[in-house]
Amino acid sequence: LEIRAGTGGDEATLFVADLLRMYTRYAERKGFKTEIVEANDTGVGGYKEVVILIKGRGAYSHLK
Known part of the structure; x- marks a missing residue:
């Protein structure tokens, strides 16, 4: 995601x-299991961009 x-x-x-x-x-x-793959954070507690991996049976169908 x-x-x-x-x-x-x-x-x-x-x-x-x-x-x-x-x-x-x-x-x-x-x-589901989650893992942050890539994160480009700012200094104020936010993110310019973040990529997370969500694994588990039926994860795609729940998130599509």
Whole structure:
């Protein structure tokens, strides 16, 4: 799963961090394994870009 910040500066990077947290928690509640493959963080707690791997039976069908 790839999440990239759009226009909006720091607000956009913080939103990416919120989305990352949301998808990670959702995947873990469904019993999937998550792994951050690549992350380009900012200094303010957000991410310009983040790539996570979600593994588990039916992960794709839950996230498509």
